Amino acid sequence: MANYCNDILETIGNTPIVKINRLAPAGIDMFVKVESFNPMGSVKDRMALSVIQQAERDGALRPGQTVVEATSGNTGIGLAMVCAAKGYPLVLTMAESFSVERRKILRFLGAKVVLTPAELKGSGMLAKAVELAEAHGWFLVRQFENEANADAHTRTTALEILDVFRARQLDYFVTGYGTGGTLKGTARVLKQKSPHTRIVVCEPDNSQLLGSGIPQARKDDGSPDGSHPNFRPHLMQGWTPDFIPRLTEDAVAMHLVDEIMPIDGNQALEMSRQLARQEGIFSGTSGGATFAGAMNVAAKAPPNSTILCMLPDTGERYLSTPLFEGIPEQMTEEEIDISRSTPGYRFDVKATPAPAAQPAEETPEQVSARAAAFVDEALGDPDQPVVLFALEWCEFCWAVRKLFKELGIPYRSVDLDSVAYQEDDWGGQIRGVLRSRLGSNTIPQIFVGGEHLGGATDTFEAYKTGELQKHLAAAGIECGDLGDKDPFELLPGWLHKR
Numbered sequence: 296m297a298n299y300c301n302d303i304l305e306t307i308g309n310t311p312i313v314k315i316n317r318l319a320p321a322g323i324d325m326f327v328k329v330e331s332f333n334p335m336g337s338v339k340d341r342m343a344l345s346v347i348q349q350a351e352r353d354g355a356l357r358p359g360q361t362v363v364e365a366t367s368g369n370t371g372i373g374l375a376m377v378c379a380a381k382g383y384p385l386v387l388t389m390a391e392s393f394s395v396e397r398r399k400i401l402r403f404l405g406a407k408v409v410l411t412p413a414e415l416k417g418s419g420m421l422a423k424a425v426e427l428a429e430a431h432g433w434f435l436v437r438q439f440e441n442e443a444n445a446d447a448h449t450r451t452t453a454l455e456i457l458d459v460f461r462a463r464q465l466d467y468f469v470t471g472y473g474t475g476g477t478l479k480g481t482a483r484v485l486k487q488k489s490p491h492t493r494i495v496v497c498e499p500d501n502s503q504l505l506g507s508g509i510p511q512a513r514k515d516d517g518s519p520d521g522s523h524p525n526f527r528p529h530l531m532q533g534w535t536p537d538f539i540p541r542l543t544e545d546a547v548a549m550h551l552v553d554e555i556m557p558i559d560g561n562q563a564l565e566m567s568r569q570l571a572r573q574e575g576i577f578s579g580t581s582g583g584a585t586f587a588g589a590m591n592v593a594a595k596a597p598p599n600s601t602i603l604c605m606l607p608d609t610g611e612r613y614l615s616t617p618l619f620e621g622i623p624e625q626m627t628e629e630e631i632d633i634s635r636s637t638p639g640y641r642f643d644v645k646a647t648p649a650p651a652a653q654p655a656e657e658t659p660e661q662v663s664a665r666a667a668a669f670v671d672e673a674l675g676d677p678d679q680p681v682v683l684f685a686l687e688w689c690e691f692c693w694a695v696r697k698l699f700k701e702l703g704i705p706y707r708s709v710d711l712d713s714v715a716y717q718e719d720d721w722g723g724q725i726r727g728v729l730r731s732r733l734g735s736n737t738i739p740q741i742f743v744g745g746e747h748l749g750g751a752t753d754t755f756e757a758y759k760t761g762e763l764q765k766h767l768a769a770a771g772i773e774c775g776d777l778g779d780k781d782p783f784e785l786l787p788g789w790l791h792k793r
Contacts, residue, residue, distance in 0.1 A: 302380050307333055307340045308451045312459045312603065317573040318590070322598040325589060327606045328456065329576065335376045336369075337608035338452075342476050343373030345447030346436050347381065356434045361386060363428050364436035365420040367473070367533045368397030369608050374436065375404035386427060388420040393532055396612045417536030418522050425518075438474045439540035440517045448480025456481065456603065457488055463601060469495045469556075469589040470605040471534045471581055472505075475543030477605060482551035493553040496546075497588035499529035500557035504539050505547060511539035530560035530617060533581045533607065562587045564618055567610065579613045582606035666724040670732075673709060674745045680770035681706035684729060684740045687713050690787040691751040692739045697785045698755065702775040704767065711738065744770040755782040 300306055310332040319325035330338035350356035361384040364374060371387040378385040385406040389398065392413035401408050409427070411420040421439075428435035438444055456465070468485055472478045482494045498505055504523045512520040519538035526537040546552055567583025570576045578586070582605075589604035596602065613619060626634065626642075634641050657665070673682050681699070685692035687710045699706050711722030730736045733747065741748040743766040748754055757763035759782065767774045 303334050304344055304377060304380050307344055309455060312456070313574075313576065315574060318569060320590075320593050323593045323596060324599070324601045325593060326459075326601070326603045327570075327576065327586065327589075328452075328603060329578075329606050331578065331606065331609035333373075335372045336611070337373065338477055338605065339369040339373040339607075340376065341373075341447040341451055342438065342444045342474070343370065343377045345450075346438065346441050346443040347374070347377050347383070349441075349443035349446070350434060350436075356383070359383070361431065361433040362436060363387070363424050363431075363433040364438060365389070365417070365424040366438075367393050367417070367536070368401075368612060369533055370436075370438055370474070371401050371406065371408075372397065372404070372612075375401050375406040379405050386433065388423040388427070390416060390420045392528075394613060394615050396614055400612065416522060416526070416528075418519065418538060421518070421536075437518070438476070439519070439536075439538075439542060441476075442542075444474055444476035445480035445483075445542050445545075448477050449484055452477065453481040453484035453488075456485070460489070460601070460603070465489055465492045465603055466600040467493050467495055467589075467592050467596065467602040468605075469497065469585060469592055469602060471497045471531070471558075471585045471588070471607070472540070472543045472546075473533050473536070473581075473607075475540045475546055477607075479542045479546040479549075479551065482546055483549065486551055494551055495554045495556055495588060495592055496552050497556045497558045497585055498535050499527075499531055499584075500559050502527040502529045502535055503555075503557055504535060505543070505552075506555045506557060511544060513541070517541045531558075531563055531581050531584045532579070532613070532616065534584060556588045556591060558584045558587050558591075560584075566590065567618055570606075571610065576606070577610045578606045579608045579610050580616065580618050582608060582610075583618075662719075662724055663728065666721075666728045669725060670728050673707065674742050676707070679705070679707040680744045680772065681767070682742045683708045684725070684738060684742075685710050686738050689738060694785040694787065695739055695741060695751050695754055698758065698782055701777060701780075702758075704772060704774060743767060743772075751786070752783070755785070758782050 310328060310330050312326050312328050315325040315327060333340035347356065356362070359382070362374060362378055363386045364370065365388045367389065371389065375385055386409060387401055387406050388409045388411055390413050391410045398408050409423060411423050424435060427433060468482070470478055478496060485492045485494065496505065502525065504525055507525040509523065509525055511523055514520045522537040523539055529535065563580055563584035566587040567578055567580055570578050570583065570586060585606065586604050589602050592602055610618065681704055683692070683695060683706050685708050709725070710716065711726050716722030716725070726738070729740055733740065737750050739751055741754050746766060748757055748763065748766060754763060764774050
């Protein structure tokens, strides 16, 4: 290997600037800076590294100290990566209205996520972060006022843009704002080094804070003193909290902003989808919103203008939001027709199983006897009385695993399709024994203390009636409780569709 990175943090930045070919109007050169190429998929990786490094240099962040911050998702994900790489515990506060994918990514990275009521908006999650920092002595990032946020873009983003456009004139730079770090840090360099470039800042048309001209009330430390009176809920997660961040206000006061452009939320969703379908660029709602702004700029720009648009993140963390409304999980009628246009490999036609290969050194009867002995041994093991005969990627098997995990039930899983059971179709032989004994070929099959409980739905029903608990108690196993949760909710989502 010619080059390598000492850690994941060295991969932050130097994201590509990509030409738009099919969506750009005739006579306009349009480019996007694709920040999803950062390791955690968003522009906020830059800021996350910068604020932590600056806090370390200042002595504000001590080794092993917990970091805390309010986040709509991307800042938190960037901080989770940086804190994981550097060994800092991380607690994040987040309004409950933000997408569940973000919570899962954060927790997967080792962060703790504390949800705040949706009706308290961004101010509520910020206030909670401040409260936690003061109560526990944690380091509060203060992304909305932290100069290290803007400095990250002065040192990296702005210089990357100037390097690409050093041989041609950049006429427009289009961005949204969340904290204002990208805006302030990038625009102040462009104004100095590329004074011809007009800075266009986008915000939701139904929640125009900058466009209102109404100043933001502030506390002595520069943090917002309550919600801005013009704030309304909007579709663009990560854009425009319910207050004007200090960094954003600074950019306006420094006359870095040439135009404030309101963006319709539905146009933002459509532009995100069009970027994916016509340019192959996967961006989130905020990226679609910024690109909508760039398209609006292009519609009135002089011929031969060059426009650069920031795309802050990837679309994968918006799966549960309106961005993916109407995107089906199951095959559409058109896809079913395509499947049926050829005879083989169809989900709606039962496949003919290939005959099981038999070991040359054993007769079929001997193989069956060995498989039967394996099943008997598994069911008779007193140290593992709960046995799940399963398939690794079966959704019903995973539903049972989820149930056992939530109830704290230890179990042995015999994954018949795993590598350990593939040689000579050993998993198929064991499945044949189960089929012969139970009269059923379905998987999973669950046993407790050697007694057959049934398949997935049988097990869920047994939990609801108390039969599962009785079997477990007889085997000396304690069982937890789901509370009001129906175990059938653990089954695959497609089962619940009409």
